[in-house]
Amino acid sequence: MTERLRTTKTIAFDLSQEEKEIYDGVTEYVRYHFNQAKQNNNHNVTFAVMILQRRLSSSLAAIICR
Structure with missing residues (x-):
């Protein structure tokens, strides 16, 4: 199996006021919930x-439309 190197890049961007509030x-x-x-040593909930934050933060447009 060939190992692939994975690289990351941080890209700066500006949020609108509404996006920032969300x-x-x-x-x-x-x-709070984390x-x-x-x-309470509830590892399932912390995960x-x-x-949840990753998913919601990556899809602000979908949240705003709701």
């Missing part, structure tokens, strides 16, 4: 809220 709201929600789950 992102900040999701971040606050995730931070910390609650961590205190789930991290995935």
